Amino acid sequence: MICIRTVLALTACCIGLGACATAPEKISLEEKHRRMRENWTPGGTDFVRAESLTMFPCHDESLPCGSLPPPPIEKVSFTGPLNGDAKKGEAIAINIRYGNCIACHALPNGHQGGTIGPSLADYGKRNMPLEYTYQRIWDNRVFNPDAFMPLYGPGAVLTESEIKDVIAFLQTGK
Numbered sequence: 001m002i003c004i005r006t007v008l009a010l011t012a013c014c015i016g017l018g019a020c021a022t023a024p025e026k027i028s029l030e031e032k033h034r035r036m037r038e039n040w041t042p043g044g045t046d047f048v049r050a051e052s053l054t055m056f057p058c059h060d061e062s063l064p065c066g067s068l069p070p071p072p073i074e075k076v077s078f079t080g081p082l083n084g085d086a087k088k089g090e091a092i093a094i095n096i097r098y099g100n101c102i103a104c105h106a107l108p109n110g111h112q113g114g115t116i117g118p119s120l121a122d123y124g125k126r127n128m129p130l131e132y133t134y135q136r137i138w139d140n141r142v143f144n145p146d147a148f149m150p151l152y153g154p155g156a157v158l159t160e161s162e163i164k165d166v167i168a169f170l171q172t173g174k
Helices: 004-016 029-037 050-055 086-094 130-138 160-171
Strands: none
Touching: 086 160, 130 160
């Protein structure tokens, strides 16, 4: 999970590296994701390398820090089948520089995490619809506009397939 603090830290680092002084290379979001993830090892310590920061322009330097509006709420539909990789989903969920679900939730396979969010250790036993779970991870604001959960979809933190991997991991908690 890349939370607001991390985004602000990345932006500050971006400014510190002088990355915002020049126009960013015009590449698609999918290409940005591909470049950032090409050397990432699930369970590894690094996700966003410093050289990747130049791919993200500063948003609006005329606004004071913290004044950027959030992206619009995104209601999405799950397109199945799930076909997620539970091992990769576990690596995403417990990596503090990637999904970081463990910061707020206890997770399957004995991962004792934070208590800000509900325990997801037995999430698979709840038999929640995939559509519900997918929407909760993509943009939780559909259910709770004041939630602290990151905007994994609208914030381009996780791809659709990575969210499916996390769901597959959550399903292991049966």
